[in-house]
Amino acid sequence: MTDSATTPPSPAEPPASARDHILECALKLFAASGPDAVTVRDIAACAHVSPALILHHYGSKQGLRDATDEHVAGIFDAVLDMPIDAVTQDTTVSMIGVLLAATPADSPIPTYLRRLILSGDPAGRKLIRQWFELTRRYVDDATVAGAMEPSTDPDVRAAFLMANDLSMILLQDHLADVLGDDPLSPKGLERWVADAMDAYTSGVFRKETP
Amino acid sequence: MTDSATTPPSPAEPPASARDHILECALKLFAASGPDAVTVRDIAACAHVSPALILHHYGSKQGLRDATDEHVAGIFDAVLDMPIDAVTQDTTVSMIGVLLAATPADSPIPTYLRRLILSGDPAGRKLIRQWFELTRRYVDDATVAGAMEPSTDPDVRAAFLMANDLSMILLQDHLADVLGDDPLSPKGLERWVADAMDAYTSGVFRKETP
DNA sequence: TACTGTACTGAACAAGCGTTCAGTTTGCGG
DNA sequence: CCGCAAACTGAACGCTTGTTCAGTACAGTA
Known part of the structure; x- marks a missing residue:
């Protein structure tokens, strides 16, 4: 219930209190092995620090988990609040590129995000809902603007594009395994985006086999 | 180490030994909540049964987990061994349709499969590799046959199609949430496949905005 | 200096876990 | 019938877990 307003007014850089350090470690470890x-x-x-201090600050392990979820969701919200124009232009096909650009290369946040999405708890569901709504709006806008082929089922179309985006996070390790490039690395992302854009514009299947 | 050959020769239906029953329950519970x-x-x-019996039959909890993994992987192998022709025709765009057709509606296997894929252990990696290889071969065959637009990066193209397929399993709950239809139910699958096929043949983005 | 609240710790506790084991029951070949 | 191996159980063991608690260190205030 105590938000960051309770911390003393430090101008630029938070003093890295033990409380924040605990959350940072939790984020890293939770992402790596699961809570x-x-x-x-x-x-x-x-x-x-001592185990007791963690309970002192966060009440319980569940409290720390919730705080970590909120923290990551907050970062994700900030990314989603970017103007939609930034998403449509350049090689950044999708939300993933924006997210990766907003987090350091070795950030545990994408990995934690995967766990949050797949854990089944409400924080992940809310996150997906936001993601979907954003994609849904983008589908409408792009269709009206003539940049996108109209779909008879725009909801599914948006979900289709979102799922494709998400699969890069969800299957990161497996895709790196079969492709030889981590799809979330600059090189891997470029390969992926290039072929995805090609598939999306030129199509995958031919309409008929002459 | 003892395979099904040690069971007495029952012609059609296995007598549902306690050993099998344990594995069945483990499969259901593991799928539902995670091992x-x-x-x-x-x-x-x-x-x-008593907890001790489980250890008697499977040695340890890990032994039971391994046995469950093997069991599911075996079922999956049987699905993958289907002739590739069956995959290309009809509304069955993908492996998912084949898998769903091969398992009862309320089977915990798709859910368990999700966990196996995301758990990071070798069983899941092997499974993905097989899936990818099959898709990769399909891309080549379909391209040669003229049914598919050639891609400059067929590996990525195959991974792209596979990931799209997999996202239906991985995001099943979330897609059901935002779409109103479970994408693995007959109705939801139809919606999904219809739009996916449309996207794959007509494209998603226009080449230029005139 | 004395008071107070917060940050922080070491040691312990109760509960739940996987696992062990001695012992009982069951099924089957001789 | 006996004998023996396999299936099966109840009760316990040792360990790890999240959590509690009494107490210490230290800052800010009067």
């Missing part, structure tokens, strides 16, 4: 596999003692060791 | 969240006692209660 269930990470113990409070693991996080305490990572943050160089 | 980490399911205790040996949970599985024992589901199968109406």
Whole structure:
């Protein structure tokens, strides 16, 4: 319930309090192994504090999980609030490019996002809803603007594009395995986007086989 | 190490031994909540046996997990071994339709498959590799046959199609949430396949905006 | 200096976990 | 019938887990 307004007014850089450090470690460890596999003692060791301090600050392990979810969702919200124009132009086909550009290369946030989406809890559902609504609006706008072929089922079309986007996060490791390039790395992203754009503009299947 | 050959020769229907019943329950519970969240006692209660019997038959909880993985992978292999012609024709765009047709409607297998793929363990990686290889071969065949537009990066194209397929399993709940139809139900599948085929043949984006 | 609230710790607790084991029941060949 | 291996159980063990709690260190205030 205490938000960042309770912290003393530090102008540019937060003083990296133990509380923030704990959340940072939790984010990293949760992303790497999943919250269930990470113990409070693991996080305490990572943050160089006692396990009791974590409970002191966040009430319970679940409280820390919730705080981490909120933190990531907040970052994601900030990315989603970018003007939609930035999404449509350049090689940035999708939300993924924007998200990757907004987070450092070794950030655990994409990985954590994957877990959040697949965990089935409301935070992930809300996140997907926002993502879908944004894509849905984009489909309408682009269709009206003549940049997109009209679809008889725009909801499915938006979900189709979103799912395609998401699969890069969800299947990152597997795609890296079969393609040889991490699809979320600059090189891998370029390969992926190039072929995806080609598929989306030139089509994949021929209408009939002459 | 003891395979099904050790069971007595029952002609049509396996006698549903306690051992099989345990695996069946494990499959259901693992799919529903994830192996980490399911205790040996949970599985024992589901199968109406003592926890000790599970360890007697499978050695350890990990042994049961491995056995369940193998069982699901075996079913999946049987689906993948279907002739590729069956995949290309009709509304069955993809592996998903074949898989769904091969399993009962309320089967926990698709859900378990999702967990297997995302768990990061070798069983899931092997499975994805097979899936990819099949799709990769399909891309070549369909391109030679003139049914598919040639791609400059066929590996990515195959991964792209596979990922699109997989996203229906991975995002099943979320897609059902935003679309109102479970994409793995007959109705939802029809909606999805119709729009996906449209996108794949007519394209999504226009080449230029006149 | 004395007071107070917050950050923080070490040690312990209760509960739940996977696993073990001695022992009982069951089924089957001799 | 006996004997023996396999199926199966109840009760416990050791360990890890999240959590609690009494107490310490330290800042800010009067």
